[in-house]
Structure formats: C-alpha cells, structure tokens
Amino acid sequence: MLSITAVGNICYDPENREVGALEVTNFTILVNKKRKDEEYVTALKCAVWGSRAKFAYESLKKGMQLTVSGQAHLETYQTKNGETKSQLVVDVNEFRLPPKPKVDADAMPF
Numbered sequence: 001m002l003s004i005t006a007v008g009n010i011c012y013d014p015e016n017r018e019v020g021a022l023e024v025t026n027f028t029i030l031v032n033k034k035r036k037d038e039e040y041v042t043a044l045k046c047a048v049w050g051s052r053a054k055f056a057y058e059s060l061k062k063g064m065q066l067t068v069s070g071q072a073h074l075e076t077y078q079t080k081n082g083e084t085k086s087q088l089v090v091d092v093n094e095f096r097l098p099p100k101p102k103v104d105a106d107a108m109p110f
Helices: 051-059
Strands: 002-010 015-019 022-035 038-049 065-078 084-096
Touching (some): 002 038, 015 051, 022 051, 038 051, 038 065, 051 084
Parallel strands (some): 038 084
Antiparallel strands (some): 015 022, 022 038, 065 084
C-alpha cells in the first residue's frame, strides 16, 4: 500500500457518477515542484468514493487549491492509438481546503 498526501490545484471541475451501488467523484490535481531552476508538474487523478463523493462534487471547483490524502496506485490503460499508458490514481480518504483568509474589518475601504 502506498499512502500519499499532496497539495495541488484542481485542473477541471469534478465529475460524479455511480459505479454499481457506490457513488464516485473524480478530479485531477496538478502538483508543482521546483528543483533548482526547473519546475515539474505532476497530474494526480483523484477518486472520492461513497458518502463523501457527493460533498466533494458539490464543494470542489476548478482552480481550487486542495490537500488530498489517501492510497495511491498505478492505473494502466490503452489509448485509441493502441499505446499503453500509466497514471497515478489516489483513492482519497481525506481532503482539505485551505483556510479562508481572515478579513480585517478595519481595513475595509468602505
């Protein structure tokens, strides 16, 4: 089992569907990493299953920063051209939105 925690931005609005008796919400986060003068971006496909799937679908939007934790596995698939590709998938156990910034009422311009 490979446990993972990652922070990234959601790159498209989540999609929700039913798989048998379970509900699942899928989305992808992009995780940035800087090494010396280069920046790397890793796409992590995420799946939220069961009772939390609907909440994830209703509360997550494209562009939001998100922390996800869960078990990761490599998913292999065939493209239309017959190529074999792999993608890292996280079965999300927990996700956290960043804290909302506090608004200083004295600093309000109106």
